[in-house]
């Protein structure tokens with residue numbers, strides 16, 4: 001049994017449903033997956049509230065209210081978005097749930113192209129990020145790429161603690177390189193949180209340098225396309241972003257980031 005989710009006109013729809021009540025008599029096994037948990041919960045269907053939570057009905061209800069509110073304010077909102085997207089900005093941010101891209105800058109659907117990963121990295125060998133960048137610059141013609149880090153980033157912290165082995169540590173390795181490059185400055189900061197936060201800033205600056213060095217960006221500038229790369233840092237405690245003032249808008253600007 002599986003379910004497939006689709007998004008259209010602002011509404012989330014599940015294409016296939018779990019078995020009808022008459023099918024549930026066969027399910028007396030020990031749950032081995034989230035679907036099985038839902039089926040077993042359905043089997044004891046007297047507990048409807050539990051079933052609703054397992055099947056995320058509260059999120060589906062939220063979605064309907066949200067879509068209705070959008071349509072009430074602007075009847076053609078989703079019809080317009082269905083035809084095209086024309087965002088001016090690409091946001092490269094951390095996956096952290098406390099750093100919701102659109103919300104922080106109060107932009108509506110269609111206004112911000114978003115790429116998020118652990119610790120807002122833009123590694124030159126990462127096909128995922130590079131594809132997003134290429135599509136944003138070449139197809140959508142965004143005017144700004146904004147790398148947005150945040151203070152207290154768990155990814156940056158984990159990169160330095162060395163307690164996360166395997167894949168995550170591999171992903172976070174570029175941050176260790178940044179820390180090594182700036183070890184004198186970082187070691188001079190006695191407060192542990194202040195040191196982590198400075199590394200969060202340095203990490204953003206390095207990612208701005210990476211994006212600035214990307215072939216996609218160089219090609220765009222070579223053909224005269226207007227494009228700026230920015231580095232921001234977000235404070236979880238205040239909800240405010242700070243511009244790190246490392247904006248680049250032409251290839252020569254990379255020289256200012258040479259030490260990043």
Ligand code: ZN
Nearest residue numbers: 094096153154
């Ligand atoms: Zn983070």
